[in-house]
Amino acid sequence: MAEITMLEAIREALFEEMERDPTVVALGEDIGVYGGAFKVTEGLLARFGTERVMDTPISETAIVGAACGMSYLGLRPVAEMQFIDFIACCFNQVTNFAAKSHYRWGAPAPLVLRGPSGGGVHGGPFHSANPEMYFVHTPGLKVVYPSTPGDAKGLLKSAIRDNNPVLFFEHKFLYRRIKEDVPAGDFTVPIGKAALRREGSDLTIVSYAAAAHTALEAAQALAKEGIQAEVLDLRTLLPLDRDAILASVKKTGKLLVVHEDTRTGGIAGEISALVCEGAFEDLDGPVARVTAPDTPVPYAPPLEEAFLPSAEKVAAAARELAEY
Amino acid sequence: MSNELTREQHIELYYYMQLNRRLEERLGRLFRQNKIVGGVYSSLGQEAISVGTAYALEPRDWLAPMIRNIGALLVKGFRPRDIFTQHMARATSPTHGKDGTSHFGDLKVRHVVSPISMLGDLIPVMTGVAMAGRYLGHNIVAMTWIGDGGSSTGAFHEGLNLAATQRAPLVLVLENNQWAYSTPVARQVPLRDLADRARAYGISSRIVDGNDVLSVHQCAKQAVAECRAGRGPVLIEVKTMRMQGHAQHDPAGYVPKEMFAFWKERDPLVRFETYLTEHHLWDPAKKEEIDARIESELDADQKFAEDSPMPSPETAEQGVYCEGCHAVEAEWHRPKQEVMPPAASAEAVWKVKDFGALRGEKPPAAPPAAKEPAPKPAAPQAKPEISEAPPLRVPFGRGPKDRAFRESHEEKHPRHKSKKRRR
Ligand SMILES: Cc1ncc(C[n+]2csc(CCOP(=O)(O)OP(=O)(O)O)c2C)c(N)n1
Ligand SMILES: [Mg+2]
Secondary structure, X not given: OEEEEXXXXXXXXXXXXXXXXXXXXXXXXXXXXXOOOOOOOOOHHHHHOOOOEEEOOOXXXXXXXXXXXXHHOOOEEEEEOOOHHHHXXXXXXXXXXXXXXXXXXXXXXXOEEEEEEOOOOOXXXXXXXXXXXXXXXXXXXXXXXXXXXXXXXXXXXXXXXXXXXXXXXXXOOOOOOOEEEEXXXXXXXXXXXXXXXXXXXXXEEEEOOHHHHHHHXXXXXXXXXXXXXXXXXXXXXEOOOHHHHHHHHHHHOOEEEEEXXXXXXXXXXXXXXXXXXXXHHHOOOOOEEEXXXXXXXXXXXXHHHHHOXXXXXXXXXXHHHHHO | OOOOOOHHHHHHHHHHHHHXXXXXXXXXHHHHOOOOOOOOOOOOOOHHHHHHHHOOOOOOOEEEOOOOOHHHHHHOOOOXXXXXXXXXXXXXXXXXXXXOOOOOOEOOOOOEOOOOXXXXXXXXXXXXXXXXXXXXXXXXXXXXXXXXXXXXXXXXXXXXXHHHHHOOOEEEEEEXXXXXXXXXXXXXXXXXXXXXXXXXXXXXXXXXXXXXXXHHHHHHHHHHHHHHOOOOOEEEEEEOOOOOOOOOOOOOOOOOHHHHHHHHOOOHXXXXXXXXXHOOOOOHXXXXXXXXXXXXXXXXXXXXXXXXXXXXHHHHHOOOOOOOOOOOOOOOOOOHHHHOOOOOOOOOOOOOOOXXXXXXXXXXXXXXXXXXXXXXXXXXXXXXXXXXXXXXXXXOOOOHHHHHHHHHHHXXXXXXXXXXXXX
């Protein structure tokens, strides 16, 4: 066991998978000699060489397209988006080429597309986005968004070994801010399984990524007031762990969804529908949500702070729901 | 121009071109009988391109067709029944009714990647195929096609640029058939020769008469050899003409009638038949035999498709994910140790050649270079080439200038002469 950051955990997963399996290769902008904009891939090129760690032109479509092509010959490419915002530039390759490949003609495309995501670091409208829901709405993809170093390592290993295209979101606010004891050596965390972060009986807070930490912070504050919130960290958004969500809501009778993604079309809407379908009789209150507003991510610190869900906002919504 | 093809290979080229044409004629008939689910995109007049280029590949090589490349699929070993069932959305089709037209492939045996509708996307994908092939030691070439219109997509440029920087063994065949749906090529690309696009990427390019299967084949063969030798991607512009509308629904009223007439005189099948006869490579009995064989094959395969059931509705939700149904395995044709540490390890330092000095400027003295992380196995440095083949001007018009050009061209390339074209 060693205490490592999320960023180190992701790097460890890459090193270990490349060490374990010569079909694993990495490609992206500035990932080789420089080691990536956030240094996630630092040291990878020195260890595995230029055939396996490829610095590419600034061509997101070509990066993802090439990754698809490589996967057809049995390679397992891990492609980096320098910032996940740039995934918009290769939307077509992701949603039309990779995602539909297996359904249309039975060709698995085992590739991973990973990149730093999310706000809280004053990145502004083009370096802070949470575009996960575009892809959650795309059958054929898997979408993973971990919140802890251990999950990041175990889920990235699962993503690399998966036979389907997996989008792996890395919340950049968490890269170096949290540390955790992560088991050394080989272990995986299954894709599609949520993690219960805190047990409680009064309400369920469902969240993921950086917002999961916000939810936990709020839950601790609420506990002092005698409100016991259960916190479920989704970890994977597609496929969604429906069973874990329903089980928790059946237990507490109340649901609050918290995400940093914007409100309309965020996963809270889907979870709300899911609970109506599967646990309507068990609900003791309306489904509530705390999300970012329907705006781009603003640049100025006070604006961004207003944009992001905070522990105070979450606690306020939870209090109201608990009293309902 | 001499060529190295045997008599049998000439006959085989004819077989595929004729099979391509007769198959598509049947698709047109089936469309009018309402037996085709979606559209039919004819490659009438372009058969020499699909067949001549794909015929330059070896079985280990990879290709990805565009919508008008049924001929390439036939050359790669797919059968007419695959095309019929795809268009008719039958359960027996290669995609079991999940997708139509030429949107299917085969990773394991024929090495064909299924296209998607979005133009240009195959170029980066086939670049990845080429790179993976090199990585695994397969010594393969990847080939794909693009239209004159499709050459303006972002994916075309990103893909070709990546292929160039990687020196990937990719042959890109740019079919300039003068039209992109209803828009003439001049409104798509402000270049007389689309092959000039290759200059921007520092890669080699060729221009060839797309209605002459032997020229197309020879050109593709050279390009494939060049790629296989590690000299990087090649762009081939083939000049041709789309002889029908964009698809069956489109009567192509926007194409000047005289333009069709001009190109009809250059029909690739008629030209090749004349060639075979003039060079005594067959006789009328042989042609009859092949044509009869084609008709009976098509009869059988069309019947197979028409007799096949539609897929059952419960399969609609199946197959979105690979849940262990397919094994993902790489075939290693080189020792894995080569790509593993310590053999693969490299010094993470860039070697910068001339510090970006202006041409003609004396480059500053560089310190002794560290080991450059160059792609391995090191490909021989190829000089960026520009089009070396004499550009074949394809004039549209009957004026004295055009006639003079045509006559001088025919003098230089007597094989292009056909009785029909002598006026
Ligand atoms: C990216 C994209 N935009 C639009 C279309 C619709 N579309 C299909 S074919 C076509 C014309 C293509 O012309 P060209 O590339 O010259 O190929 P040709 O049809 O002549 O073979 C268009 C606009 C498409 N398939 N993909
Ligand atoms: Mg065209």
